[in-house]
Amino acid sequence: MIKEVETKEKVVTLKGKPAEGEAPIRRKGIYLLPNLLTTGALFGGFYAVLSGFSGNYEWAAMAIFTAMLFDGLDGRVARMTNTESAFGVQYDSLSDMVSFGVAPAVVAYGWGLDDLGKLGLAAAFVYASCAALRLARFNVQAELADKKTFTGLPSPMAAALVAGLIWSTHELESTLWLSVGGAVITAMAGLLMVSNLKYPSFKEIDFRGKVPFMVILSVVMGFVLITIDPPRILFGLAAVFSFYAPVLWVLHAFGFSSKAEAEIIDPSVDED
Numbered sequence: 310m311i312k313e314v315e316t317k318e319k320v321v322t323l324k325g326k327p328a329e330g331e332a333p334i335r336r337k338g339i340y341l342l343p344n345l346l347t348t349g350a351l352f353g354g355f356y357a358v359l360s361g362f363s364g365n366y367e368w369a370a371m372a373i374f375t376a377m378l379f380d381g382l383d384g385r386v387a388r389m390t391n392t393e394s395a396f397g398v399q400y401d402s403l404s405d406m407v408s409f410g411v412a413p414a415v416v417a418y419g420w421g422l423d424d425l426g427k428l429g430l431a432a433a434f435v436y437a438s439c440a441a442l443r444l445a446r447f448n449v450q451a452e453l454a455d456k457k458t459f460t461g462l463p464s465p466m467a468a469a470l471v472a473g474l475i476w477s478t479h480e481l482e483s484t485l486w487l488s489v490g491g492a493v494i495t496a497m498a499g500l501l502m503v504s505n506l507k508y509p510s511f512k513e514i515d516f517r518g519k520v521p522f523m524v525i526l527s528v529v530m531g532f533v534l535i536t537i538d539p540p541r542i543l544f545g546l547a548a549v550f551s552f553y554a555p556v557l558w559v560l561h562a563f564g565f566s567s568k569a570e571a572e573i574i575d576p577s578v579d580e581d
Contacts, residue, residue, distance in 0.1 A: 340392035346383035347397065347404050350376040354408025357472075361416035369416045370476035374543065376408035377465045402444050409468035410440030417495050420475045421488040432492035436471070439499030440464050446503070459508045462501035462551055466508075470498045470551050473544025498551065506554040 353376030360369035383401060387393045414437040422429030443461050450460070474494055478487060535542050 339396050340387070340390075340394060342390065343383045343387035343392055343397050344400060346379050346386060347401050350379035350383065350401075350408050351404040352376075353379060354404070354412040357408070357412040358415050361412070361419045364419070366416060366420050366475050366479040369412070370472040370479070370540070373408065373412055373416070373468050373472040374476075376412075377469060380405065380408065380465055398448070402448055405444055405464050406441060409464040410437050410444070413468045413471040414440075414495070416475060417471050417491060420479070421483050421491050422495065424483060424485070424488045425492055429488065429492055432496040435496045436467070436499035439502045440467065443502035457510055459510050461504050461506065462498065462508060462554075463510075464502060466547055466550055467498040467502050469543065469547035471495050473540065473547050476540035477544045501551060501555070504555075506558060508550070508554055 353372045357369040357372035357376070360366070360372060380401070383397070387397055414433040417436070418429060418433040422433050425432075443464055446461070447459075471494065474491060478491075481487065
């Protein structure tokens with residue numbers, strides 16, 4: 310008799326109805342707001358690829374920067390609203406590969422790298438493949454890495470470097486030297502993504518806390534400065550952020566800096 314009752318309870322549970330005394334079954338779902346922002350970043354990368362195919366490199370570069378804005382918001386919104394999830398992490402990584410891996414490489418190749426033939430194709434592929442490797446390494450080390458720093462140049466900033474160059478020069482006449490310079494910067498951006506150099510993550514900034522008045526004033530002045538010449542100023546900011554870590558490493562290698570090597574290069578990557 311007891312076995313008969315237990316069998317009935319199992320059947321009821323398998324049908325999706327909770328047995329007597331059990332908690333109701335909750336259906337799994339995904340959080341709307343952070344994943345909606347990730348979708349916006351994905352659309353920005355998708356639109357950049359389409360604009361690159363059409364030859365609208367200015368709009369393609371702006372779409373990549375727009376994707377950066379959405380990508381910067383989704384993670385912070387998820388942390389502020391306590392809506393982080395494993396699904397969101399994987400979705401964000403796939404979106405980053407499209408927006409900051411494939412899109413900049415495709416747009417850069419159509420902008421001027423195709424004039425170099427196989428060398429231009431190689432530079433674009435180096436960037437795209439390094440972006441994939443960088444994102445894969447980030448996902449593997451996400452739980453163990455230092456939250457204050459990134460190992461390797463973040464993919465959104467690498468995309469900003471390439472997109473800023475394209476946006477700043479889209480009106481110039483295509484020349485061999487311009488194509489060579491674009492290929493060098495594109496390939497270097499890719500290699501910096503897979504390097505062991507440390508870059509600040511800015512994740513410790515508390516947007517819910519109070520800040521001095523001068524901080525808000527500095528942010529406003531920053532926006533005013535960018536509006537003067539968005540393409541070149543954004544490209545300059547991306548270049549400064551991208552190359553400051555290699556410059557520190559070179560200064561330390563030649564003895565011009567007292568900064569410890571452990572603060573410039575992450576040794577844990579080689580161990581893994």
